[in-house]
Amino acid sequence: MADLSIAFFSLLLLFFSLSLLVFLAFIVRPRPVKVPIKNRHVFITGGSSGIGLALAQQAASEGAKVSILARNTGRLEDAKESIRLSTGRDVAIFSADVRDYEAVKKAVEEAGPIDVLVCNQGVFVPQELETQDIEEIKFMIDVNLTGTFHLIKAALPGMKNRADRGPGSIAIMSSQAGQVGIYGYTAYSASKFGLKGLAEALQQEVIGENIHVSLIFPPDTETPGFAEENKRRPQLTSILAASSGSMKADEVAKKALNGLKSGNFIVPCNFEGFFLSIATAGLSPQRSFLMAFIEVIAAGILRVVGLCFQWNWYGSIDKFLEERK
Numbered sequence: 001m002a003d004l005s006i007a008f009f010s011l012l013l014l015f016f017s018l019s020l021l022v023f024l025a026f027i028v029r030p031r032p033v034k035v036p037i038k039n040r041h042v043f044i045t046g047g048s049s050g051i052g053l054a055l056a057q058q059a060a061s062e063g064a065k066v067s068i069l070a071r072n073t074g075r076l077e078d079a080k081e082s083i084r085l086s087t088g089r090d091v092a093i094f095s096a097d098v099r100d101y102e103a104v105k106k107a108v109e110e111a112g113p114i115d116v117l118v119c120n121q122g123v124f125v126p127q128e129l130e131t132q133d134i135e136e137i138k139f140m141i142d143v144n145l146t147g148t149f150h151l152i153k154a155a156l157p158g159m160k161n162r163a164d165r166g167p168g169s170i171a172i173m174s175s176q177a178g179q180v181g182i183y184g185y186t187a188y189s190a191s192k193f194g195l196k197g198l199a200e201a202l203q204q205e206v207i208g209e210n211i212h213v214s215l216i217f218p219p220d221t222e223t224p225g226f227a228e229e230n231k232r233r234p235q236l237t238s239i240l241a242a243s244s245g246s247m248k249a250d251e252v253a254k255k256a257l258n259g260l261k262s263g264n265f266i267v268p269c270n271f272e273g274f275f276l277s278i279a280t281a282g283l284s285p286q287r288s289f290l291m292a293f294i295e296v297i298a299a300g301i302l303r304v305v306g307l308c309f310q311w312n313w314y315g316s317i318d319k320f321l322e323e324r325k
């Protein structure tokens with residue numbers, strides 16, 4: 001009797017799972033897509049350092065025509081040279097500040113129609129809001145968020161007229177601090193959360209042009225920018241951010257490139273990031289019915305896990321404040 005009811009419930013469970021899978025396979029939108037990069041124009045901002053440089057290197061070695069944009073000309077030249085040495089390929093370099101719309105437009109027009117736009121430039125100066133200068137807060141919002149608006153707005157006309165009409169991509173570098181707010185990151189998290197709203201709305205606007213949006217969520221990553229950040233990072237910021245491991249720029253670039261080539265909207269980069277992305281999926285588009293299935297099944301339990309993280313984080317904050325007394 002017991003055996004029979006176990007068999008019955010297993011069958012029922014199997015039936016519901018399969019029905020859900022089939023249902024999700026029918027409804028997930030936008031449809032899955034592949035974005036090739038070989039022989040296509042990949043334009044990467046912040047391509048002279050860290051994650052952007054690693055991305056430029058990998059895209060070039062996969063046969064893409066790469067352009068990189070940043071402010072400092074010397075570092076752009078150095079990046080060009082190092083990419084030439086490691087891949088034998090030449091990248092085009094453009095010096096502009098993403099905060100200057102006219103300069104961005106000029107660079108993008110000079111570079112020619114873009115197939116894959118990677119908005120990777122970013123600045124991060126962690127500090128408690130109460131003591132952080134207004135100028136520094138605006139700096140992060142301007143470079144990370146407004147700068148990304150400038151880039152996309154400048155690149156869209158050319159992207160719509162891209163030569164091969166094949167799938168195009170706009171990939172945006174967020175951060176795990178753009179999925180969950182972290183102590184010391186009020187301005188930075190706000191700038192990165194802002195990118196999520198931008199990306200979700202933008203995807204609906206450009207799907208008709210066969211352009212696909214990806215949002216990339218790295219954890220702490222070993223880069224020149226991160227080394228600078230660490231010089232003044234509040235201790236609590238480091239303690240909480242350590243909940244997710246750290247990565248090398250090359251590894252993040254590889255995840256980012258694979259994610260955008262697969263047309264994934266949400267691109268996590270490490271093990272913790274995979275669960276964080278499921279826990280914060282919200283109403284983001286999901287092209288993969290398998291991932292959609294996992295999101296549905298795991299939602300409840302991951303909310304519990306998320307609350308445990310908050311319990312742990314508030315415990316760390318309590319302890320830290322207690323010791324400082």
Ligand SMILES: NC(=O)C1=CN([C@@H]2O[C@H](COP(=O)(O)OP(=O)(O)OC[C@H]3O[C@@H](n4cnc5c(N)ncnc54)[C@H](OP(=O)(O)O)[C@@H]3O)[C@@H](O)[C@H]2O)C=CC1
Binds near residue numbers: 047098120223
């Ligand atoms: N490293 C990390 O721990 C993490 C980083 N990220 C994100 O990844 C991205 C890259 O970070 P990372 O590689 O560490 O950064 P780096 O500081 O190493 O490099 C930043 C790049 O952006 C360029 N840049 C900065 N400001 C501007 C600007 N106003 N206009 C044009 N270009 C600019 C820089 O060149 P120049 O100064 O010459 O302009 C440089 O090429 C950022 O968006 C960051 O928020 C996300 C999660 C973790």
Ligand SMILES: CCCCCCCCCCCCCCCC(=O)[C@@H](N)CO
Binds near residue numbers: 124273
């Ligand atoms: C439910 C499952 C939860 C999974 C674990 C969640 C862990 C979240 C950790 C957030 C770390 C934020 C790092 C920001 C790095 C960054 O952007 C700076 N280095 C500046 O560039």
